[in-house]
Amino acid sequence: MIQLRNVYKRYHNHHGSEWVLRDINFTIPTGVSVGLVGGNGAGKSTLLRLIADMDAPDRGDISRNCRVSWPIGLSGGFQGSMTGRQNVKFVARIHGDENEIQRIVQYVEEFAEIGPAFDEPVKTYSSGMKSRLAFGLSLAFDFDVYLSDEATAVGDIAFKEKAKKAFKRRVGQAGLIMVSHSEGILKDLCQAGIWLQQGKARWYDDVYEAINDYRDSIGMKK
Amino acid sequence: MIHYSTHNNPRTSWQVTRSVWSALFLREATARLMASRFAWFWMLVEPLAFVVLMVVIRDLFSRVSTTQNADFIPWLIVGITVFMLFRDGVTRSLGAIEANQGLFAYRQVKPIDPVLVRNMLEGLLKIIVFIILIAGSSLLDYDILPFNPIGAIFVWILVWLLGLGMGLVVSIGAAMVESFGRMVRIMMLPLFVLSGAMIPLQVMPHTIQPYLLYNPISHGIESLRLCFFEGYHAVSGIELLYLCYWTFASIAMGLALHVKFAIRLRAM
Numbered sequence: 001m002i003q004l005r006n007v008y009k010r011y012h013n014h015h016g017s018e019w020v021l022r023d024i025n026f027t028i029p030t031g032v033s034v035g036l037v038g039g040n041g042a043g044k045s046t047l048l049r050l051i052a053d054m055d056a057p058d059r060g061d062i063s064r065n066c067r068v069s070w071p072i073g074l075s076g077g078f079q080g081s082m083t084g085r086q087n088v089k090f091v092a093r094i095h096g097d098e099n100e101i102q103r104i105v106q107y108v109e110e111f112a113e114i115g116p117a118f119d120e121p122v123k124t125y126s127s128g129m130k131s132r133l134a135f136g137l138s139l140a141f142d143f144d145v146y147l148s149d150e151a152t153a154v155g156d157i158a159f160k161e162k163a164k165k166a167f168k169r170r171v172g173q174a175g176l177i178m179v180s181h182s183e184g185i186l187k188d189l190c191q192a193g194i195w196l197q198q199g200k201a202r203w204y205d206d207v208y209e210a211i212n213d214y215r216d217s218i219g220m221k222k
Numbered sequence: 223m224i225h226y227s228t229h230n231n232p233r234t235s236w237q238v239t240r241s242v243w244s245a246l247f248l249r250e251a252t253a254r255l256m257a258s259r260f261a262w263f264w265m266l267v268e269p270l271a272f273v274v275l276m277v278v279i280r281d282l283f284s285r286v287s288t289t290q291n292a293d294f295i296p297w298l299i300v301g302i303t304v305f306m307l308f309r310d311g312v313t314r315s316l317g318a319i320e321a322n323q324g325l326f327a328y329r330q331v332k333p334i335d336p337v338l339v340r341n342m343l344e345g346l347l348k349i350i351v352f353i354i355l356i357a358g359s360s361l362l363d364y365d366i367l368p369f370n371p372i373g374a375i376f377v378w379i380l381v382w383l384l385g386l387g388m389g390l391v392v393s394i395g396a397a398m399v400e401s402f403g404r405m406v407r408i409m410m411l412p413l414f415v416l417s418g419a420m421i422p423l424q425v426m427p428h429t430i431q432p433y434l435l436y437n438p439i440s441h442g443i444e445s446l447r448l449c450f451f452e453g454y455h456a457v458s459g460i461e462l463l464y465l466c467y468w469t470f471a472s473i474a475m476g477l478a479l480h481v482k483f484a485i486r487l488r489a490m
Contacts, residue, residue: 053329056485070327077327082249093245094330096233 002028002051002068002145002177007060009046020046021057022199028192030066030144033176035186035207037214038196044179045071047196048147051177066144072134073149073179080123084114084133087122091137104140111136111166113159127154135163145175152185164188183211242330246322246339253321254343265351269306273298276420292451296366298420299355300450301443304381305419307348308439309410311385314340316396316403318389319487326488333487334480337393341386348382366450373449377462381442384469390476397487418443423457435459438468 007024010017020043028034036044048071049055050062070077078087085105092104109118112132117125125133131154138146152163167176167189180186186193186207193210195202197217204210233241255261276298318336325331359366368374396403415421417439426434434440435457442465444456 054327054488070329077324079249079322079324081253086249086252090245090249090325091328093248094238094242094328096237096241098241 001030001066002062002064004051004062005060007050007057007062009043009050009055009057019199021050021196021201024060024201026194026201026203028145028175028177031172031175032192033171033190034178034192034194035190035210036177036179036194036196037186037210039218042196043199044196045073045149047194047201048149048177048179052147064145067142069138069141069143069146071147071149072138072151073131077134077137078122078130081121083121084112084118084125085109087133088137088140092140095141107140108133108136111139111162128156128159131155132159135159135166139166139170143174145177146170148176148178148180150179150181153180153182160185186211238330239335242332242335243339243342246325246331246335247343250336250339250343254347265347266354269299269302269351269355272302272420291453291455292447293364293366296359296364296450297447299359299366300447301419303348303352303355304378304443304446305414305417305439307345307352307378308381308385308388308442309414310344310348311341311382312388312392313407313410314344315386315389315393316406318393319397332480333393333397333484334390334477337390337480338386341382341389344385345382349378352378368450369452370449374446377442377446377449377465380462380465380469381439381446384438384442384465384472387469387472387474387476391472391479394476394479394483394487398483413437413439416440418457431457432459438465441465 004024004026007021008019009021010019024047036047038044046055050057051064052068052071053062053064054071079090082090088105088108089101092098092101097104112118112129112135114125114129114132117129118133122130122133131151135151135155138151146167148167152160155163164185170176171189176189178186178190190207191205193204193207195204195210195214197214202210202213204213258264273295277295280294315337318340319333322331322336325336326333356366392402392406396406416426416434417437418434419439423431423434423440423444440457441460441462444460445462445465447454448456448460
C-alpha cells in the first residue's frame, strides 16, 4: 500500500517557484495497477520520483509499506561510462544480492537481447537499447510495485509486446504505477487511474474514466 | 521465468550502506585503474617527477640546504606524497557526485557515498604508492624508514581525514556552484608550493612565515617528517593539534552540508 497525505512539491529556480504538486492525497492499495495521465509538465514524473523516494516532498508525507522499484524510464539509472553488464552488476550489488549476481546478469542479458552491446559502455546505446536494459534490469528483481516512466515508449514493436507480456504476468503479484502517453498500454495494464492537472491529482477507480476526463479537458473526442 | 527476491527480510541501514559502498568501490576502482593502461605508472611517476625536479633545482642553485637532520630526497618523498594524499582527496571529490549522477536513481545511493568511496580508494592507492617509494629508496640506501612508525601512521590518517573533510565540503560546492571545481584545482598549485612539501618553510621570508602556518597541511607535512627523521628540525610553530581542529571542523562542515543538500543534489 502506498499512501500520500497532503503532499506538496515545488522546484526552486531563479524566477520564483510555482507548486508542481499541490495537496495530493490518495492511497494505492496493494496489487492495484494505476495509470498516470496528464499533459506535459503536469507533474507525472515528479510524482513518480516522490513515490520512489528519489526526491522528498516539501510538505506532507508518503508512506510505502512495500518494496517499490526505482522509476524505470529514460532518465538516469545508468552510469554512461560503465558497460551494460557492469551497470547490472552494480545494481545487483546495491540490492545486496551478492550471490545472485551471475543469475541476475544472465537474466537481464537474455531479456534485453542487445547482443554484444551488453559489454559496451551504456553511453554508446540508443534510447531503445537503454530502455531494453532498464526494463530487463527492473524485472530481475522482485518488487511489490513497479514504477514505469514511459519505460516502453522508445522500444520497437517486438520489445513492446515482450514488455507488456512480462508486466501482465506480474499483475496479481505486483502492482504497477505507470506514466504513459499511449492509451492502449494504460488500458491494457492498469485498473485505476490518476489524472494530474494544475498540480492537483484526481483518483479514478477505472482508468478509462481518467483517460476520458483527460481527453475532455483538452477538447478531444472520446 | 525466474524471479529473485530483492529482500527476504528488510536489511538494516548499515547493511544497505555497506553494499552500496562495496558496489561503488568496485566501480570507482575499475574506472580509476582501468581507464588508462598507464594509471599505475602515473601514480608513481608524478611524485618522483617532483622529486627529480626539486633535486635539479637545488643542484642548480645549491641554496636550499636547510633540511636539517634529513636527507633532501627522503624529505621530499615524504612531503610530496603526503601533500598528494591531501590534494587528490580533495580534487577527486570534486567530480564524485557528477560522475555518479545516473546512479542516484537508486534510492540506496546517496550523494555522499561516491565522495566517501573515492576517498577510501584514493587513501589506499596512496598508501601503496608511498610504500613502494619508501621501499625503492631504501633499496637505494636512502635513510627513509620512519623512526616513529605509529606516529607516522597517525599523522598520515589525520591528513587523509583532512582531505576527506575538505573533499566533502568541495564536493557540494562543485555540484552547486559553477566553476567552483576549477577554482579549487587552481588553488592546489600555490598550496603545493607554500605548504612546505618541496620548499622548506624556513627559506620563505620571515615576514610571511607566520601566515604560512595558518595552513593546516604544513602542520601535517612537518609532523610526518618529525615522525620519519630522528632529530629533524621542523619549522617552529608546528602543532599537530591545530591540524586536528581543521580535520574535525572540515568533516563536521562537510557532513552538515551533505545533510542539508542531499535531496537537492539527487534531484539535479
